[in-house]
Amino acid sequence: MYKFVLPVVEFTEEHNRFRLEVREFLQKEREKGTYETRCDSWLNGFNPEFSRKLGEKGWIGITWPKKYGGSERSALDRYIVIEELLAAGAPVAGHWIADRQSGPLLLRFGTEEQRKFYLPKIAKGECYFAIGMSEPNSGSDLASVSTRAVKTDGGWILNGTKTWTSGAHHAHYMIVLCRTRPKDSQNRHAGFSQLIVDLSSPGVSIRPIKYLTGAAHFNEVFFENVFVPDENLVGQEGNGWKQNMAELAYERSGPERILSTYPLLEELIKELKENQDLPRLTEAMKLVAELNSLRQMSIGVAKYLEEGKDVGITAALIKDMGTKFEKLVAEMTRLLVNATPSLDSEKTIEKYLAQSILHAPGFTLRGGTTEILRGIVAKGMVAQ
Amino acid sequence: MSEMRELMVELTEKILKENCSKELVDQAEEGIWQGKLWKLIEEAGIFTIGISEDSGGTGGDYADGFHVLRLVGKYAVPLPVSETLIGNWLLQEMGLQPETNPLTISIKKDEFINIQEKEQGFLVTGKLTKVPWGRFAKKVVTIGKKEDETYFILLPIEGASIEKSTNLAGEPQDTISFDQTVTELQMKFVNVEGLIEKVQDLQGLSKAAMMSGAMENILDMTVQYTREREQFGRPIHRQQAVQQYLAILAGETAASLTITNKAIEAFQENNDVYELASARVKTSSAAGKVAELSHQVHGAIGVTYEHRLHQLTRRLWAWREEAGNENDWAEKLAHKILNDDKSTLWEFLTRTGSKNPVG
Structure with a gap:
């Protein structure tokens, strides 16, 4: 039987001092006007200047070896940095994916040259990556991906389309999951590879897709006979599916799957406290208790990831629950305060509520839908 | 986990697995005292965990006791184990001798x-x-x-x-x-107010531990059932609707276990801020969902007296009310937030607010 036992993690005084250092920096930057707090800032808050500042602080790629531009700090230190950034609703979308999954993927599967080339730039907050998984005809069924790379002299010729690519219009590179061998009817997961594609290469075109608010933060990305040099193959040719699954564990387990609407929760509690409204504050505490539970799980997974444990199934479980929680924050807030959601409201809580409601549909789709995640969890349990 | 805890947990699990059968729990419900099982638990020293050997106890700490209570919940032990254990802790604090006879x-x-x-x-x-x-x-x-x-x-x-x-x-x-x-x-x-507060915490946490244990067992049973039961020519775990339920069950169970384990450590270190109340709110609200979905997956067989499932689901329904339900504990948490009016929620949650100054 699959056991979801997670370690109990205690932050030390030293951790807390570091947390306050990060918090103080964020407060100062907000006061300076570098950024404005918003919900879902890890996907919508693009600010190259801010990313660069975090890089200068050593807070991007914070766990990576120093020789690759990292700070060799612990997974818990990283956890502290990213949850402070999210709680503050800071604009981290630029470097987020590179820091979260592309960098760690290269550390684990990349060549020494790849690490030396990409990681220091990522850590400086100057190099952004996009995710190259979904395609127009491959959403939840990722194994049906049909983007194809054919071997040529010194590299690969890539053809196909990726879609729903957040931040591709800002990103420098994409890690593309593609077929390098024909379909094997016996094994759907065989024959995939991951390629690093320079998005400024000839043959790459990027077309914005407007989100339901009218804002454009995701894209369709077309590859037409794009040449990708041999040295841009990540890991082993044919091992792409397995590598991609490892990448997804990084993508799914982090606190951004719990805290996308946190700034709204903070405002809700602030308002109920000001009103000394015990009955509604009591209702709101059910959200707080849920958050505490999810946060402990997520911290536990961060610890296990650092120890090299396979957390794929638990990560799927937390992402499923966390994104449901993010939505619940918005749904409960509207019933607990007198607020009319509006993106251009003068009232902070109305603005955050609007951001949360309008972004909510994406929470349980991106990074694996609720239904797919639950399938992974159930199959994982049944198989053991 | 300390060596002592590992040993106690292993020993308790062995005793309960071998002795606390479905039939025994049925008998207890008919009003028959399960003296043999009581004796086994007593001889294992479970009633005096957390009491030093010098004072006639087994040794170990409160946290060890709560981890054993998780198993008491897992096996639906029909005896006043948590009452006797907590009663002994209170006796110890009052400078009185521990008891091995049933306490309430x-x-x-x-x-x-x-x-x-x-x-x-x-x-x-x-x-x-x-x-x-x-x-x-x-x-x-x-x-x-x-x-x-x-x-x-x-x-x-x-x-x-x-x-x-x-x-x-x-x-x-x-x-x-x-x-x-x-x-x-x-x-x-x-001081009666202090005593009431203390007992609420002890009983609240013991029920959280017992409920998470019961959920663990229910999850195992339900997954196992979906492997065995076939409909439409294949095991029911192959149906997506059933998979969705299994995942929700797993999530509620894992979250309950995780926050309860966290609360146990915080309580043991005398460092509880919101952990215990959160554990109670989480486990009590999870209890209803876990009971509902496990029954849904088990179908009609699960609602018969013959099946073991009800021994656990009925305990979840009973225990979620005992020592305060999720509303009562949410209100406690609300008071804590109101009493810490200088801190933001984030400072409160990360223990970096005015009540928890960082040195």
């Missing part, structure tokens, strides 16, 4: 026993309601009043009249009445 606890705001001291002994009068396992316990830990002073008392139940009642799981929940009963008793002067 009745520490409530508005209920107390009037005590008069006479030549022939103490004369006690008063009514205690919804006392867990009252009919089987030898003594009750409760509050006594003598000449306007309040006391922690350890009172023999023999001589009291007992009105039987049960909770949703069929566990005794009796009314015990003393009417000018002559008895011996042990008493210690106590």
